[in-house]
Amino acid sequence: MSSESLTSERILDTAEGVLRRHGIAKTTVVDVARALGVSHGSIYRHFPTKVSLHDAVAARWLARVADPLADIAHEDGPADERLRRWLRTLAEAKRRKVLDDPELFHTYHTLAEQARGVVDEHVRELTDQLTRIIRDGAAQGRYRVASPEAAARGVFDATVRFHHPAHSREWGHPGVDADFDVVVTMIQSALAASGAEGGERESGV
Amino acid sequence: MSSESLTSERILDTAEGVLRRHGIAKTTVVDVARALGVSHGSIYRHFPTKVSLHDAVAARWLARVADPLADIAHEDGPADERLRRWLRTLAEAKRRKVLDDPELFHTYHTLAEQARGVVDEHVRELTDQLTRIIRDGAAQGRYRVASPEAAARGVFDATVRFHHPAHSREWGHPGVDADFDVVVTMIQSALAASGAEGGERESGV
């Protein structure tokens, strides 16, 4: 128990386990300390408040979502295939999480809800990845966009129903896969065609 | 007070007012009855449960959103202009509601949250309107889509961040207008170009 020294990492590992078992509402700092075999005062040496501990747990959870996506963003295959795969991987990861363990997903969702700053950073990271893919697509001559950053944000926004936890209730419904495909195909179509960002050249007449 | 006879309409009008003033949590059937100057038993003559009363209020609220949109859907101008205006009207209506009276908006959101069936019907109505516009666009030769229904659903989904209450917190942020324009432009672009629905003809490659 007291063999290893008490690090932030170790606290986070344990906190995650306790959170997983008890849910967010019933987890206290004292619980986490007890699970570690230390006094709760020690935890405040590593995290100034309980909320900051929650934020850190949320950040790790979000990182586990973002990491596999980063790989896709940094490959150098055809951008359109990577974009589709990136979006599907994101949606699929989220979907699996809810369907596998709704309880735990709800815990993390609540956690993330409160950790506004952490989520903002996460979204920035994801849109940066999208920007990279779209920029690659432009370099490859597959996409034609005025602003890759704006287009990336647009892609992220347009797919919000398939990755934002607020819509998780619908992810189990029968039609979602088809809905997802429609939206992704629209996105591909838009990026491949004229400017995906408010340039002067309006599509259609 | 007791001059008019007690109709469902009159109950709904009053319920809406009480809800507006007290919020959903603090509004009881007794409150509504008191505001009407009748006994609460009378209300159960028109609505079987408190929930059904809530549903009816939610339905009226949603109808007030859908009605102006129906006008746009039934015009016969150029579809792309109507689509853009339809989407902006929807987003703008929602946005005004939150910014004007967040308290009241929250009340209605909670109401709608619970009135699942009512919301489903509302969404069906809206996507039907979109289908009509897109079908018109196809007839006008402006849009090329394999399935107007699927495309309509795609358009609705892709703009979810701008009209779904779960995202209302962001509607006050500075960048949203630009974000909205990007997404709408992408949509126009996709509809104007190749099939907006999973046909065999993939965009790109």
Place this chain on the structure above:
DNA sequence: GTGCTGACAAAAATCAAAATCTGTCATTTG
């Protein structure tokens, strides 16, 4: 001295008793 403890005050959560509300229905009213 660095890292941890545990007692403490203030804040928040819990619990059970009391009050209120929902939904029913036999009775009253017009």
Place this chain on the structure above:
DNA sequence: CAAATGACAGATTTTGATTTTTGTCAGCAC
């Protein structure tokens, strides 16, 4: 007799007293 009432049982919410938790910090231990 159609429409409304109000007393009632069971469910839910409120209230306020009690317990638990958070976050601090003086001091202990290594």
